[in-house]
Amino acid sequence: MKMGKRRPAGGLGGVGEQAEPPKEAPDRRDLPPGLRDVVASAVDPLEIAASLESHGYTTAVVRSSFGYADVFGFAEHLYKTVGYGPAPATEEHRPRPGGFVDLGRGGVFAAPMLVFAGVSLAVRDALSWWAVPLSLLVGFALSQATGYVSYTRLGRSEAPGPPGGWGILFGLAASAVASIVAASVWGGGVTSVLFAIGMCTFMTAASWLVVAGMELLYALWLLPAVAGSAIFISGFPFSLPPLGAEAFVGGTVTGTLLTAAWRLPRGWWRVAPVSRHEARPAGLYFVHGLASGALIVAFGVLQQRRRDPDWTAVATYPLVLSLGAMEWQLRTLQARTHRAMERHHDLVQFARAARRELARSLCLYMAAFGALAGSVWAVEDLRHVKLPAGLWVVGAGLGVTFFLAWTVAGWGRVDLVVASWGGGVLGFAAWEGLSSAAPLARAIGSGSWPLSPEFVFALSATTLCLAALAVHGAGNPLLHV
Amino acid sequence: MPVTLPAEAPSGDAVDVTLVTEGTYPFAIGGVSVWCDGLLRALPGHRFHVLALTATGHEKRNWQLPPNVVALEPVALWGERPRGKVGRTMRREFLPVLQRFFASLDVQGEGLDFTASLRGLWELAHEGLLAPLLGSRQAVEALVESAPTVVRRDHGEDPGAMSVADATAVVSQLEHFLRPLAVSPRASDLYHAVANGLGALPALAAKWSLGTPFLLTEHGIYLRERYLAARPGTASASARALLLRFFKLLVQTGYEHADVIAPCCSYNSQWELACGTDRGRIEPVLNGIDPARFPEVTGEPEVPTLSWIGRVDPLKDLETLLRAFALVHEVIPESRLRLFGPTPEGNEAYHERCVRLSGQLGVAPAVTFEGPSAPLDAYRAGHVVVLSSISEAFPYTVLEAMAAGRPVVATDVGGVAEAVGDAGLLVTPRDPPALAAACLRLLGDKAQRQALGGIARLRVLSRFTADRSFGAYGSIYGRLGDGRPLGRVGGASSIDLTEDLLARTGAREELRA
Structure with missing residues (x-):
């Protein structure tokens, strides 16, 4: 380890002070596993040279151990003698398999709508007409925009946290302002305002949890609301009072929001919600969400x-x-x-x-x-x-x-x-x-x-x-x- | 869109330099950015236009630009695709240019010159046609039809025909990589690219259109780092092979067209020569630091401590360092490892992996991730400064630690051996036991620590100062910017390659004895 007294990491034996340096080039099997793959997959001798160096086979080592003038000569030898056998792309670089694996994932997308229906039925007597349309419109629009910005950041290997934080915050603010305005114009009580705020923020938080790879956690939180809504709507296997359905859904909404808040990275607010070049596509996704929500509302x-x-x-x-x-x-x-x-x-x-x-x-x-x-x-x-x-x-x-x-x-x-x-x-x-x-x-x-x-x-x-x-x-x- | 900055007009023989950076200055923290900042401040008599290749073009600027920087122009490689359309007729007309380019990637494509075909693409880019052309289905079709052979090996599997998926992946990546070709060349006296590869593209364009001289500095070896980053299995074999072939040819074109190639250490020049570069145009200029900023630190921490400084990045191989420290900790249970430096965006997962590994190795309480910190504090914090990288050029952290009089244990990669010489211990990369043994040796021997620290400081003061290093650049700027005949200079920092390599080998033999 002292200056000059070095050996390559793993695989080949070290060049001891007393040892006579072997002048035979090693077989591929003698190389450390990481190097073996590179040698077989290499598209050029220089690629092998780069990897050899990063494993400690510097020119000095190669010269004293194998008698080559430099690492490039050794790499050339390996390139010529070892057969080409490129490593296949690993699964993580392929798209998800699709098929029935994603059917379960699809459930996570359908379930909130069932919950939506359940809770709006449960509180319908106290709900003003605008509450459901407003939640759907703002919720769809913001969840689309949040999803887009988070995915884009993930694609750049950046943390998707900040858009999630901003999405939830915007969801909260936008639905609060819109519902208070709606209540003052068309009338409506606290229930309507709380319903709009809760559902809209929930949709945005859910969208972020899915993008940030916390689908399972989110799915677990969804279970009580799905069960409560399904029982309340169908009356099977028993009749659930509206308060029961509200409690189930309230638990899910609170749990999801707390989970999202807990998983947000520290200092997420220091990152701008969207960068300038993301603003246009994020706006388009917002409009796309708005249009989708509007169609459901209209229909x-x-x-x-x-x-x-x-x-x-x-x-x-x-x-x-x-x-x-x-x-x-x-x-x-x-x-x-x-x-x-x-x-x-x-x-x-x-x-x-x-x-x-x-x-x-x-x-x-x-x-x-x-x-x-x-x-x-x-x-x-x-x-x-x-x-x-x-x-x-x-x-x-x-x-x-x-x-x-x-x-x-x-x-x-x-x-x-x-x-x-x-x-x-x-x-x-x-x-x-x-x-x-x-x-x-x-x-x-x-x-x-x-x-x-x-x-x-x-x-x-x-x-x-x-x-x-x-x-x-x-x-x-x-x-x- | 360049940002014009208020500037103090340099006088007299000022050279107007376009400095091209990629993923570094003035947006990222790291050795190359430190070097760029030092260069700009050390040469206040010259005017600089900084052309920064970035990911999105909207990164936060991390460096205060000195007054002689007259403009900063970020060029986004990964933002939204540049606007523009090519009609059906134009597409028919220009597709052959693209087809020629794809064909020139073929290893057997003698007669088809990569440089000429790249120049053809530059002409398209100049007209705003390249990005829309590469964004068309016909571009994929052209590549599938060209089907260049990019791997020629005597044994083994047949590389196979290119699938639509491979061609699509390659074309969409090339669209990003070739964006710098669309930057309109400025009427500078000199283009100075701080890295080869994509950073060379604007300099090539300026050379082709205006005949502007081109100076190429290499810190890390661009091609080597591309090879290391494109690990087998990270993409399909055909797409990976084709892109690596593109980078090799691009790097060779950069070397071929640069009037002067100034590697930051002699090690780099081995690679430049291996890529077929003419030796006569290589003028190594070793990195240097300002010794006044790194005075000798006195005293040592109370408990045996290893200190590391750098950005948390896979190339720094912190996993080997942690494994080595676990071995050190077995022998000296009170020992500590302090890791100083930021985690760049995108490397959070690697940081997490390292934290997890320290837990798995049972050394978590003794390891601290300190985050960004003043370098001198980091050097003061350890008995020994450790570098565990698998790839380096001529690292500043090593020079700074040496200037501060701290002994260094480092992996023998890149130009590290040239920097450390006999003033520290070198080990092979990815070898935890060797790294641990070297650390233990120094932690257990105060006299040797002090001796090596003293030699290290003297070595830096006598060889690796910023004045010498940037002075050599001033001299190259003067020559290239004046349009005087090009040739090698005998400046203080120019080092004869052969002599240096021999000296390096000789020193090793001596120490081995």
């Missing part, structure tokens, strides 16, 4: 005011519950598309395979949607709740729209998704403006506006636009990186 929430209470959210259940299946299929699509990229050496063939995978995933999602819709229909039929058939069809259409929008957004083209949402809104407004036969006010007043021609037209146009984008984009491998 399943606003009309409840005009209807029998038993109708509450019935038509929305298949849609919101199928978010889990959607997440499952989006992951599966990603994994299968990536496998297709690895399998194909031709872009045309790859594009065909990628489009097939897109169709397959959409079909599987729709099958899951159909199964959920059937179950909801059966349960509600037993409870003598009759929904117009058209509402099921529009609900299914919304499912397709969501699936396509999330697919395209997942490729990083959230700008196109937002443009499609914008197109839909414009189409709706144009129809409203042109048609005196179906003014918006009359449609809303009738309580069936998701079935109004302008809504169906706008939704169809948006869906077609998104479908064209998805089919075109599926064939572009750069979108799948």
Whole structure:
């Protein structure tokens, strides 16, 4: 260890003071394990030289031990004599496998919607009409933006904590301000304000926990609320009083928020919520979340005011519950598309395979949607709740729209998704403006506006636009990186 | 967009220098940033425009720029893709340029010159067409069709054809790596790149368009560090091979075009020569420090203590240091290990791993992660200063510790042996028992510690001062900036390679005896 008296770390024997230096180059098996892989995988003798040096085989050692002029000569020898056998990419560098593994993960995405429905039913008597729409709108929008910024930071190997902290803080502030304003304009009590603040902050915190890799912890916290909501809504296996459901959900919300706060890194507030170049895409994700929330509100929430209470959210259940299946299929699509990229050496063939995978995933999602819709229909039929058939069809259409929008957004083209949402809104407004036969006010007043021609037209146009984008984009491998 | 700064106008023979950094000054903490700051302050008579290649372009600036820096221009490699579109017709017209570039990566592609094809890309980048072209599906198609052979080995598996996934990964990474080509060259007297590789791209562009002289300083060997970072298994074999081939050719182009290559130690020049560089253009300029900032520290801590300073990073191999310390701790249970230095963003997981390892080794109570600290405090804190890196150039921490009169135990990597000479103990990297034995030896022998500390300080004062080092740069600037004929200088810091290497080997033999 003293100057000059050195030996390579591990593997080869040291060059002792008394030892006659061996002048034979070693076999690959004589090298330490870390070096062995590098030698076999090396693309150039210089790569071997770099690794040899970092393991202690400096020019001096190589010269005295093996008789080579320098480390480069030794590396050249190994490069020529050892066969090429590159190490395969480790699993951590591959996308998640998809398939049934992600079905469980999908549950984490669907469960909050069940909880949402449960708690809004439990406190509905004390809840103003604006509370649920406001929570959904702000919650969806902020959770999308928080998720995007956190993922981006993770992609740069930076801690995803700061956007989580800021997201929760913004969620708290935005929902508090918005709900207080709403209460003062449209009326509403403390319950409505607390409901909006709690649900919105919960959604943002949940989104951050998922991105930050704490899905399991979050899923554990979700269990009481899911159980409480499911029992309260279905009345099976026993009838739960509203206070019981509120307690279950309150426990979940509090636990999730405390967990998120506990896992935030120290000093997260010292990092700006978004950097300048992230601001635009974060804003687009915010709008994407806002649009998604608005569609759910438009479809399943606003009309409840005009209807029998038993109708509450019935038509929305298949849609919101199928978010889990959607997440499952989006992951599966990603994994299968990536496998297709690895399998194909031709872009045309790859594009065909990628489009097939897109169709397959959409079909599987729709099958899951159909199964959920059937179950909801059966349960509600037993409870003598009759929904117009058209509402099921529009609900299914919304499912397709969501699936396509999330697919395209997942490729990083959230700008196109937002443009499609914008197109839909414009189409709706144009129809409203042109048609005196179906003014918006009359449609809303009738309580069936998701079935109004302008809504169906706008939704169809948006869906077609998104479908064209998805089919075109599926064939572009750069979108799948 | 460059940030123009209020500047005191240097007078007379001021040379207008564009200093190109990558991932270092003025945003990151580390040896290269210390060096850049020292250079800028040591040469107040010259004007500097700092072109900093960064990750996003919005990093926090960690260094106060001296008044002779007239502008700072961050160039983001990983931010949003530069805007721009290429229509179908233009794409058809320019795709052949890209195809030629891909073909020039082929190991058998004699006749296809990488430099010429890179120059073709620079012309596209200059027009704002390169990024959108590389962001198109057709670019992936072009690479799949070109299918360059980048590995040629006599035995073993067939590298196989390139898949769509590999081509996509390569094209999307190349789009980031080639962004510096799009920076408009400035009318400087000189481009000075502080690293080869991507840092050389703006200098190459300036040379091609304006004929600006190009000075290349190498602290770490760019290619060597790329190889070490691209461990097998971190990407698919084909994509990894192709990107490493690109870096090798890019580095060689940098060497080929630099008017003067100034490695910070003779060790680096071995690599430059191995890459086919002309020996006549290599002028090593050894790093130096300001001895006034590192006066001799007196006294020693009460308990036997090892001190380490640096950024918490896998290249520093703290795991070996912790394992070595565990062995030291077995022999001297009251011993301590104090680790000074920041954990850069992105290395938090490595920091955690080290903390966990110290717990697993049962030495957690004796190991402290002190965080950022004044270097002199770190050197004062230990009986011995330890360096456990697997890759270094000519590390400042070693020079500073030596100037402070502390004995050093270091791994024999890069130019560490040149710095330490006979004033410390060298061990092989990744060898905890050897590192532990050296530390134990010094911890147990006060007389040897004091003797080595004294020799170390004298060695720094006589060889490695900032005045000598930056003075040599002033001389190179003068020559290159004036457009005088280029040739080697006999400055105080210029060292004859062969002589230095022989001296190094000879010294070892002597000590071995």
